Amino acid sequence: MHLTEDQLNEYLDNEIADRAQIESHLSSCEECAARLAILRNLFAEIESLPDVAVSRDLGSPFKQQSSLPVPQLPGWLTLTATLQAALAAIVLVSAAPLVIQLITPYVSSVQIPSFADVLMQLQSQWTAWLDLFSQLQILAVPEIPVIELSSMAIVLTLVGVSTLWIIGNGLLLRNQNNTSH
Amino acid sequence: MTAPTDRDLILRARRGDAEAYGELVTRYQTSIFNVCYRILHERGEAEDLAQESFIRAYDRINTFDIEREFGPWIRRVAANVCLNHLESQPKSVELNDERDAGESQRPEAVMEVHERSEHIRRALASLPPQYRLVIELRHYQELSYDEIAGELDIPLSDVKSHLFRARKLLAEKIHASD
DSSP states (O other), X not given: OOOOHHHHHHHHTTOOSOHHXXXXXXXXXXXXXXXXXXXXXXXXHHHTOOOOOOSXXXXXXXXXXXXXXXXXXXXXXXXXXXXXXXXXXXXXXXHHHHHHHHHHHHHHHOOOOOHHHHHHHHHHHHHHHHHHHHHOOSOOOOOOOOOOOOHHXXXXXXXXXXXXXXXXXXXXXHHHHHHHO | OOOOOHHHHHHHHHTTOHHHHHHHHHHHHHHHHHHHHHHHOOHHHHXXXXXXXXXXXXXXXXXXXXXXXXXXXXXXXXXXHHHHHHHHSSOOOOOOTTTTOOXXXXXXXXXXXXXXXXXXXXXXXXXOHHHHHHHIIIIISOOOHHHHHHHHTOOHHHHXXXXXXXXXXXXXXXXXXX
């Protein structure tokens, strides 16, 4: 069974996975080795074409101008990024009153503990951990906590996603600006 | 004073600096002209399309990744410009031998090499446009099958069939008169 033309082409193009198998066949089949040599010769002929000099300076029409119109970003990219940023900004602004309403009770009820309280809490926590380790015998399978989505969590997620979206678009545009300056 | 790098010239060109872009064009014109000449095999047309390639490239220069090399990118732009040009032309007729026959006042040995090159160029130019493109992208721009498929927006199987048939046709045409 001889190698196909496709196999010989792919072999010379370095696009074949099992080169060892092809080489093994070529070493024992004179006919395929001869066909490969002919194809290799064709490759060499194609690639032997010398470069030809250009008859005029193609750069001079550009050099003769005082300046060129500054190329713009593709319209679709600018439009998409602008729409995304605008949409995210609307979500942020719409969610702001709700966020403030939800956070206010928590913020106002927060009491800053004294240094002595913090130390005492740390000490009792440490004791609790030591008790826990002393009783530890078999690793218990931890329970998977069930996450209940409150309206606050949803709002915070929305705000977070929107912020990331704006930052992402900002970085994208900044990158484009950097490359164009 | 050292010559500005391609990167410097591109950054200046992006701000509309005509001198910088002109310098970049001068730097790559031979390479780009030869892409067009291999595909078209007609000097005047190849120079016009090389110029067109540089204009097209300038319009898209903001999409060029500054961290990459400019040469391979502009050569691919030129190959696509040539393909669009060929596809917009009425069905091409078989090229006659007078097309760009070149100078005849040359020493014998040089003439022989020149004639051989012309023979290969004529064979190349007689292939269908897509076949010429895959030969250009594979043999002269050294793109992989996958890269060619991406560049021409055709399936991998078409890249292989175009390339293998193109080589078969080329071999027949090149060796027909041997």
